[in-house]
Amino acid sequence: MGNSTRGSAAGANPGADHGVHTDPAALLELTDAAEHEPTEVAPDGSVVGYRASRTLPLAVELGRQLRRRRTQLVFGFVALLPFILVVAFEIGDANPNRRSGGFIDLATASAPNFVVLALFVSSTFLLPMIVALFFGDTIASEASWSSLKYLLAIPVPRHRVLRQKAIASGLLSAGALALLPTVALLVGVIWYGAGDAISPTGDAVPFGDSIIAMILAVAYIVVQLSWVAGLALLLSVSTDAPLGAVGGAVLVSIVSQILDQITALGDLRDFLPTHYSFAWMDLISTDIDWTDIANGALLSVVYATVFLLLASRRFATKDITS
Incomplete structure (x- = not known):
């Protein structure tokens, strides 16, 4: 009798062994309708008081x-x-008085240059990995904890589950991407001062203008990495292994960067999702060329849209067994 009771308790709490709050009791907070209104069936078979928008x-x-x-x-x-x-x-x-060289050589010239360095060194791997982590883990982790079927049984419509989790992942990704330059700017002001941003070509951008350029750069990076978000979400709804979804998106990003270094591909490189990853660096100039920035944003939005549509279709037709 004792073993049976413990077994029933374990079955009712599928997420207990994973250290997450995914048991049915915790999932009930996802809808206030079920808590305050009695379950009544309308003549058409629907539950009285149920609103999908409230789940x-x-x-x-x-x-x-x-x-x-x-x-x-x-x-x-x-x-x-x-x-x-x-x-x-x-x-x-490092020589803080250096007025020429690459962005790494100029990193200690001023706080804006230090922000550029922080974004530069993290754009290749760290930032794509963060976006892939938040989006690739969102659905696959629920499936791996066997809590996804409980979430849908509340019931929460599938399209709403995907949308709400994608929005939450997007907010977390954007927050992390904005946190890096914000902290880097504060640290740079303390250590290197609020001077002009010095570009490798020798242009000096005033501190106020450079802050605007940094804000635009972060906005571009968020848009440019949207293709990683879409791909990671597609992989997340296609597998029950969060690590596979996250790793798959990161791997595609790395392969794209490798292919972009092969000049023999010629103009084909323009269609690689990472080809315009560093187009935001054009903003650190007194005469900004918006061509690559516009091309990069458009290309990423197209990739993201395709991946998100495929993810929605896949999740809407997938058999949920976990």
């Missing part, structure tokens, strides 16, 4: 994601990275 509130989903350890670790590392870079320059022999 899975965004605030609840966002709160669940913020309480997860992986989210806290990501934001913690992003905030720590600028301090790591400062230590690296303090240990090295």
